[in-house]
Amino acid sequence: MPLHSDFRSRHLGTTGSELSGLLEEVGYDSIDRLIDDAVPAGIRSERPLELPEALSESGALEKLRGIMSGNTVLRSYIGQGYHGTLVPTVIQRNILENPGWYTAYTPYQAEIAQGRLEALLNFQTLITELTALDVANASLLDEGTAAAEAMSLALAGAPKGKVMFVSEACHPQTIDVVRTRAEPLGITIEVGDWRTFEPSSVEGFFAALVQYPDTLGRVEDYSAFFAKVKEVKGLSIVAADILALTVLKAPGEFGADICVGSSQRFGVPMGFGGPHAGFMACTDRLKRKLPGRLIGVSNDPKGRPGLRLSLQTREQHIRRDKATSNICTAQVLLAVMASMYAVYHGPEGLVAIAGKVAGLAGRLAGSLKAGGVKVLADEGFDTVVVNVQGEASQLCDKAVGSGFNLREIDADHVGITLDETCGPDDVERVCKFFGAAMSEEGETGWIPTSLRRESEFLKQKVFNSYHTETEMLRYLKRLESKDLALNESMIPLGSCTMKLNATSEMMPLSWNEVANLHPFVPAGQSAGYREMLSQLEAWLAEITGFAAVSLQPNAGSQGEYAGLLAIRRYHESRGDADRDVCLIPLSAHGTNPASAVMAGMRVVGVACDDAGNIDVADLQSKIDEHADRLSALMVTYPSTHGVFEDTIVDICERIHSAGGQVYMDGANMNAQVGLTSPGRIGADVCHLNLHKTFCIPHGGGGPGVGPIGVAEQLVPFLPGHSELGDTAGVVCSAPWGSASINTISWMYIAMMGAEGLTEATKVAILNANYMARRLAPFYPILYTGNKGLVAHECIIDLRGLSAKSGITVEDVAKRLMDYGYHSPTMSWPVAGTLMIEPTESESKAELDRFCDSLISIQGEIMAVANGEADPTDNVLKNAPHPAEDVCADDWSHSYTREQAAYPLAALRRHKFWPAVGRVDNVAGDRNLVCTCDSVEAYAAASE
Template sequence: MTRSFADRHIGPDRDELARILDVVGVGSLDELATAALPASILDGSGLEVLPPAATEHEVLDELAALAHSNTVATSMIGLGYYDTLTPPVLVRSLLENPAWYTAYTPYQPEISQGRLEALLNFQTMVSDLTGMEVANASMLDEATAAAEAMTLLRRAGKSTSARLLISDDLFPQTKTVLQTRAEPLGIEIVEADLSGGELPDGEYFGVLVQLPGASGRIVDWRPVIEAAHERGALVAVGADLLALTLITPPGEQGADVCFGTTQRFGVPMGFGGPHAGYLSVHAKHARQLPGRLVGVSVDADGHQAYRLALQTREQHIRREKATSNICTAQVLLAIVAAMYASYHGPDGLREIARSVHRRAAAIAAGLDGAVVHDNYFDTLLVRVPGGAEAVVAKAKSSGINLRLVDADHVGVACDEATTETHVAAVLESFGTALTSETSGPTTAVSVETRTSEFLTHPAFTSYHTETAMLRYLRRLSDKDIALDRSMIPLGSCTMKLNATAEMEAITWPGFARVHPYAPVEDAPGLLKVITDLENWLSAITGYDSVSLQPNAGSQGEYAGLLAIRRYHLDRGDAHRDTCLIPSSAHGTNAASATMVGMRVEVVKCRANGDVDLDDLRAKIADHAERLACIMITYPSTHGVYEHEVAELCALVHDAGGQVYVDGANLNALVGLARPGRFGGDVSHLNLHKTFCIPHGGGGPGVGPVAVRAHLAKYLPGDPLETDSHAVSAARYGSASILPITWAYIRMMGADGLRTATLTAIASANYIARRLNEYFPVLYTGENSMVAHECILDLRDITKRTGVTVDDVAKRLADYGFHAPTMSFPVAGTLMVEPTESENLAELDEFIRAMIAIRAEIDQVAAGVWPVDDNPLRGAPHTAACLVGEWDHPYSREIAVYPHGIDPSRGKVWPAVRRIDGAYGDRNLVCSCPPLDAY
């Protein structure tokens, strides 16, 4: 019998599923659906619009045809997106390697040292190139990094002004995203030509400029920075990192913040993403940085180790007090960029930059005075009165896309892939020719003003051969646990199979090498993928319209709440500014509401975890005239199907509010219920959870926003159009990874998707039933059912024995497992989500490990091992800790081969012992050793 893709995606086979269902106490998946979900929301319709399931090879053939239909033109459009030559060793050993792309966010640092070191390299690279002291572990893209820079300037400065001054030479998409973010916060944006070094009259809390500008012009921003500082304003510079290998970095010019993108460091354009944005600051503003920050700490044996510094400070955890809702990064792409810098080293990067500049200089020389700005790096603004469209059309006929600025000007951007042939074709488009005087290495390079060294750390001087880089990447990945090694049973984050057939297409040139602002006729295949996904996701969720623009779940939340806000404003209900949020909600919910200018009111939850409808009624009565919306997660953040969800939605609607259903747990609804039909007005969807885009160590993600018809006109639009309320730099966000979700839905079909959902629910209930007597399950719904995840309560165990969730989490590494989610949504608990992808053997192996750990806890309770020295408190155990003196009351064997571990699984050796978090928070940047230490 031929096995379908769904059979290979779903872990348990028919016999295993029967055993799981027997333990759960139901006879079939259909019976499970009836037992677990409220009858009022069960809805099997909608999926009939999906095409029938296809095989892996059929889907790859379809994707190949779609990729082939796209035109991979020579892109010379610029605006922050450039063709780049990804070293093949990075494509094969990193971008296409499941050891890297299936990893989770490094919240368990002892088994994430490889990713953390690579991210520290990224931070060091950004800090060095920008001339700043601290950089974070990446942002979502350049435009959102600029928006974060704007709010950072406001909270870090002393000015009371609400005005932000921006250069007229800022990238247009950045201007649009800034305006989107500024308006709900009451920030007024003033645009001006700042190239002369003077500021317009008035007070400003901050200034944003670009280096080089959108026109390609390089400006010495020191006079502007000095003038801004004299008025009490801080300055952020959007800087091109490749240009900064040659020109004076903003940090040395006195800038307070740098932002930008690392796309051209080996990450394909991908029709807009994903790419790693960056944000860097001087040390005095380090604690104002949003997002994630890797720092240096020490482990229990005093060895150097890396961790996420200020980990509990992540902005979204601060809920309504948050200044940002960032809950992800672009880790996989940040690592590609960092390894690109490592592979080329400082000298290699300089030579790439010089080559790019020489190509631009050759074009400028051939155009004989038509170039508007004399000082440029890679981009030229060319004056052609009345002839711009003809020039662009002529270049297009030669397979080159230039930028049509206006009727009189054309933009030409060179990059790493630009050749002399391209230079000649561009000049021909302008009606001139390449000559020996304007080509080749003899062209003068006058742009270089940088005198400071950069990338001197051994990470950037040691891996310039393929052998060295290959081994470095392998050495790092061996320090981590990703899905290619074992189950990652994280509640709330859904670490399911990322199938090879889904991943294969993302590096194909037809998807990867298309500029996001290329002519629409260049991308019919990409647009077909996008249109299909919009339609399929609408059908799956029961909503009427979908935007794929948000490039993270947090941005999908923001876009959805922004749509609600604009809806109320259009109806003359500006007073509706209160957002009700249950106490159990994701931290991003309250942070996103704050960012769109809403007031957050918390609704209580009952003892069983459900939203307290009596408190909801009271809150609605208190805020009836001001009620804008409620944000709920369904199934709940507690992992339960609340049976009163339809009533909850009706109460809010009757009071004039909208219902936002957080789509974080949509993987427990697909094929069973549709939020757009049981009361939701808007949801964001996490494609990196429900629809198989891999987490990549903490990004990329895609967070589409889905709405009912009355909110459709408020979805984000084209970022190149002003007042489009765009939330990302590209119209379709991280478009190059959308084929992953397209392939998943296409291969699963309606029946496969429904079966996957029910299998995930069955597996979660199986774990809950098997572990309840050892670690009580905190919340269940009717019929004692959980949804797709369950919360194990360790609070009484901790009270009686002193063993904490941290101890259990670290001990699981000795058993070869990544820990479940710790202390969310309830402190002192573990949230477990098995997903549908794990077979019964893996579920049972995890259960055996947890039962064995409970037996170890009982040994502590019985006094056999002291609370402060036992296998749990000492975990995780490294190979190195076994060498030399051993003074613990438990044996070396129990430390590293505990009872219940299956030796045939292959021993996971954590790279470091337990890490000192407080030490790491005091050391936010790498203490780089001197070169002579190596």
């Protein structure tokens, strides 16, 4: 196939003579011989992957366009938490379609993530202002999972109890997700009418959840009800509509302790269900148990404001089995879009949009009533519900024929929800459908007078400065320039697989038939999506060696939870409800034990040996000790130490012999695809991080997709959804989770084909071994497998150098910024180390540039160790060095400006400058500030 049409050669960083050069350095004459030595023969796949022949980029786009043309994008008045929205084109082009934003990594290294962090601080400010609560996090996965997280937060923050009340007027999908999450934790969910529920009469009551406006469009005053909740020391949770909060009284003003919702209608396409940024805000006393990430303001050594991830909430799962949440991600890219929607429109613009929507809904309600149609409520925001006396199904079918979708609530009620994309023509069309004439004016008092918002919001400068496209464009560019992303340099994070996110893979996201389909449209209107998703499920099942795949989990954390929940439900179906022990290696990622606890399991740790492998003797002793209660083993493969363990098949067999199931964390699938598979190894369930192995971009910390593949016996226990006819095990709001971004993985697999995917795995393993070989003379490689080889990542050990020099692994991470690189994974799974994963997408030139940087840094460390450099005033302890410091008149360091800024000659040709000096984490936590008075104001104050 000619090079110009062969996507494989575009995706792989090294081919041809370069590949031969890498192999020679590693000591092999062919890549297959390397793989034969690196990957144990006992787990190798017995046949090639059976996938369609690889397509060219243009061919794949044409094929996918044909499939997605099977979708019918009608005007949808369905609502139920999903709304049409107008994505400002300046945001679409410069954030959603811009690799400077979508290829960035999670902002663990704050100094090279100041742009994203500022955008997320804006998001937190937006949410706290609209909800009138004290603290908001930097987003969650969607509204349903945010409500479930709020339940856990309330459980941890209220007096002991296990009964939660949920209003029957919450969105149905939210109720389903909350019920799923509650069951393993032993929480009783009581669904009913909040008007008649008496908190004081229920023993063990700890929280109440209501919807505002509710799923029937009613705007209710919950202040008296919340007062009753407070009397018994319970917590009040509101699931709110973000646009409605611009014109309705804020939940914090009528007694809410926690507010959750979705920011989707702030300029994020529906995408057949996602991805969207959920939000959560709470009172100050709950902030230290807030799940997800929290952005805070601190300072650098020069007193400049520096943003960073704050408190333990930045990674709550570091508490492992003591965590109340397994969330280790967010929906950063979507939260950024929503925050910029607010920045672009400003408070006046948001109120105008909300006022237009409410005005149209009021006009519709008044017109229908005047035409003799029975309207459920006299007040509301964007939704009108009509009583159709048993004809709901017929009317909804008839509406499709008229070119739009209504919501069938039940046999007697139909809902009509309007949004910012609607105009008077929509009102006229719906009125005509119901046989009514459109009135000239809206319903008087449609928004309840007593619940109209009187408090001001978003007075900060950032929300009142960038309303022209010119100013907005420049603001977005300024923030982008403060961030290091894959379009700047390699991001070599072990276990995170930051590979190419090809432009062709990303393009379909902007197609109308992908972006603008409501997740609850009639099945016939989503035929294209269903075909694409079905194909992707089948391809992933083939790749993983499993019987079936569910694409519903919308993050790796959700995949972990869904997989463990499937195991739990499987045991229960066999009468083995007592099987609740989950064995987890001590080296496992913190989400593993957190997920196990959420699934109602008891965590038992398993030791690792000196080589980093699971200690089989200790494993067997734990199996023997807990044989009657063994539920599952959670294992990562290749191991978290970056090697292929020879004992993995034996380990799986031991678990099965004791009646347990094997859960495999799919974080390291990039070393398996085409060579082996979880099913071949013996796992029963595995979650995949599509934002790792299968090319969905990290988006600065989200979106992600975490589907699960399962063996035959677990297929009946995959997540259900009301749209799929089964509400058991629902883990997120939409039936296929973040459906739209699955087009990215579809494109990747379609363009690579079986041979390309297998070659990608081989090259990833080769690249890791090449880097290990180059770095070994300067840094010990901590763990290796057969013949001294690693898998697709390696761990370099800095502990000896630290002991000699006093230079820490954090110092090295910060110094790498001066070389234009993001640090590898720091101090995990072993403190004082760096775990490096180059992926298959990086060229030899880039691998060498990164190795040259680490080798140069080793020289700088040795200069400190040998007394040639000051032990405290050196290029490592003071890193990173922003341009402002290097150019300042005052330079009192013991080393030169040139050593600080240009340690390698190549940096003279191109230099990425960190935005600030090293951010003080301790100072930020002691003086927590997590909303913006605008970063400019902080800067002015520091001066």
